[in-house]
Every structure is written in C-alpha cells, then in structure tokens.
Amino acid sequence: MSYTVKRYKKENDESYTLGTTLTIELLKYKPEKTKIVLLHSQIDGEGGKRIVELCEKNGIPYETNDKAFNILSQKENCFAIGVFEKFEERINPDTDHIVLVNPSNSGNLGTIIRSSLGFGMRDLAIITPAVDVFDPKTVRSSMGAVFSLRISHYSTFNEYIQSVSKRNCYPFMLQAKFSLDKAEFVRPASLVFGNESSGLPDNFLKVGDPVIIKHTDSIDSLNLPTAVGIALYKFTEGKF
Amino acid sequence: MSYTVKRYKKENDESYTLGTTLTIELLKYKPEKTKIVLLHSQIDGEGGKRIVELCEKNGIPYETNDKAFNILSQKENCFAIGVFEKFEERINPDTDHIVLVNPSNSGNLGTIIRSSLGFGMRDLAIITPAVDVFDPKTVRSSMGAVFSLRISHYSTFNEYIQSVSKRNCYPFMLQAKFSLDKAEFVRPASLVFGNESSGLPDNFLKVGDPVIIKHTDSIDSLNLPTAVGIALYKFTEGKF
Known part of the structure; x- marks a missing residue:
C-alpha cells in the first residue's frame, strides 16, 4: 500500500521537502524526523541512489509513488519528496540570536534562514503570529x-527575553538614530527585525540599541532578507 | 469600448503594474510610457483619486475595466493596473554600475533593483539571456x-565594457581570493554578479579584482539579492 499525502496546510503536523537536493538535506540533518521518502519513477540514478542509501542507513521507509507528485508538486523537475514531522527546537539561550517579529512571507523566511546559517548564526527566535518555518516554500x-x-x-518578545540569558538587543528600525556602520555590537546579541510591511512597532525604540541601515529616501525600505543579510554580514565582518 | 489586455508574455511590447501603489510609481516616474490605466470598480477612494489626478495631469486615458483584472491579476487586493510600453534606457557610461550576468529569477531581479535604488546606484547593466525587467513580478x-x-x-560582457568609460570591475565570485571586508573600491566601479545557480564563469577571475563575501561552508552560496545587497551596503558604507 502506498503512502497517502495531503496537500500542505500550515496546521498539519507533517510537511514536505520537494526535490532531490532538499530531501537529501532532510535525511542528512533530520533523519529522526523523516517519516518516509517518496520517489518518482523518473528520478535520475545518482540522486535516487544517494537517497536510498541514506534511507537504508537510517531505517527510513521509501517507495515509488508518482501519485504524490501530482498532489504536492507543480514543478516538473521534482523527483523526490521527503515527508517529515514538524518539530520545535530550543535555541541556545546563551548565544547570539536572530529574532524575527511576525514574519509574513514564507520565501523571505527561508532566505533569512539560509543567510543565518551562512553567517554562522544557528539560533533563530520567531515571535508569532508568523508564517510556518516548515512551509514547503520556506524549506525550499x-x-x-x-x-x-x-x-x-514565542508568543511575545517579552516571553523570548525572559527565556534567554541577559543580552544586548539591536532592533533594526527605520526610526532608529544609530547607523549600522557605526554600531559596536556587544555579545551575546540579538538582532531583531520586524514584519515585511510594518517593520517593528515604535515601542522597540526603547529596547536595547536600535540600529538603522541607512539608504536614500528613493525607497521606503529594504527588502527584509536583504536587510537581515546586511546586518549579519556586518555583525560577523572579518570572522570568516 | 474598453481596452483589451493580453496575458503577460516576455516577448510582448507592453507590460503591467499590478496594484495601486505600483501604478502610482509608474505614473510619477514614467508617464510618457503609460498607455492607459485600468481601474477596478471597487478601488478605494484615495488611491483611485490620486491615480485619476496623475492621469489627468499627464493626459493619460483611464477607465473602469473589471474584466482586465480577471485576466491579469490573481491577487484579491489589486484594484489598479497600469499598462505601459516597455523601454530601454542608456546607462550613464561614467558612473558606478551594477552588472548582472544572466539573471534568471524575476522576483530576485526586482529585489536587486529595489536595493540598487536604495543605495543610490541608478545604473544597471544586464547581460542577456536574462529575465525581463518588465515582468510584472519584477516590477512588483x-x-x-x-x-x-x-x-x-548587452549581449556580452565585452560589449558592455566597450560601451562604458574605463573602470574598475569587481566580479563577486566564490572562487575569488579577496574578501569584501578588505576591499578598497576605486571608482568608477562595476560590481558584477552571476546567475543564481551557476554564478560567474571562471574567466571572470581575470576581470578586474574578484571579490568574495565570505561565509561558512554550511551553505553553498548566499541568495543573489542578499549578496548584491551586502555588496551595495559595503560599497556605499558611511555615505548615507
């Protein structure tokens, strides 16, 4: 009997990696959360072989299941789907953090996660409401x-602050006076960013040391993942 | 008689701004390229009023045309469409430039354009093949x-170089040895970036002074608009 997939919904307990490379990442880093891997009959030899190896090594079931691809993937070049249980991890309370307050775009969230790992920031706090970190678009x-x-x-920024070690917060805000190029970060630090449309509420001006990435007034604001990328670059400048 | 719109295609001579804010930007900055503005019968008073004012000021026709929205916009909150002629402008040969070699994602291209304007770089060279800068997704x-x-x-990088003033080129490449945090840019400068998937070809290692934005090896590369944003920030650091 073949595994029955459901169209992705935020409230479901499981989600999906759509594509061979993403499924391999899932199997490498979270085998214990992987329920099953579904393969398309047309998957190429090398990718398929690597996935089967990882499944067998970790005791994870896999099957050929073309039907699942019709339900889950509109992309023609998707030949593997990892089905995984969503999970929550506890951030390290003592390290530097990225904090996202109410992120609302799944693609943006994924791009921020990619940059965060790229610059060695492994702890991300999200203040809800927010998009699902396991939305297949975010995963991709x-x-x-x-x-x-x-x-x-966390349901509020206060709840976050109370659950982590004492730290210096740097809310990124257009209303801030202190420019990023002059910032001297004291660690452990939290770099805090608001929602794509509304930014951080004014009360964050009283939280730690607000910072602005200055730009011309020809645009209203930078795109959120771009702003986070610049902040991460500057925060870790010279480290890599 | 109402204006007949066609579904967007790259090869068409006209394209569209989907939404009130974008249509206002079109009317403010490129009224001479605007053929007509289509309004939805449910547009709110203020946005509609501003659009009508700008159309009348510039002698641009406008009409209520709900049918066009069914054809062009899947979004529920789109109530204005600007129909414009695509155009090509000549970059200023003497200023700093962003050069994109074969960009392939329309959303990324738009994000780069937004950052570029944000950091005061008003000249963008695109080496084809490339996505359409006037794709409604790019515009948005x-x-x-x-x-x-x-x-x-330009159809080649050489063609670009031959048409602009003598300058220093900084190709951004993972294979580069020189780190962005140590770069000293000499102007006029061209910041050059490759395709999302493949980056710049190896022969760019011999073009000017290749630069790398260093990050951990936990990721293969940064997202392209993030990399361009970081480069732009650093190139203009302290200027704004």
Missing part, C-alpha cells in the same frame, strides 16, 4: 538550512 | 524602483 528557499538551525517560537 | 518586487533606474541590456 532556505535550501534545506531550516534543518540545521535551532528555531524556537 | 522592485516596488516600482524599476521606473527610476537606467537599465541597459
């Missing part, structure tokens, strides 16, 4: 980095 | 910045 734009970060959710 | 992710940059297309 993270390029699988979502399986390598520790990500925790 | 640029937040209308596409109407404020000068953008020229």
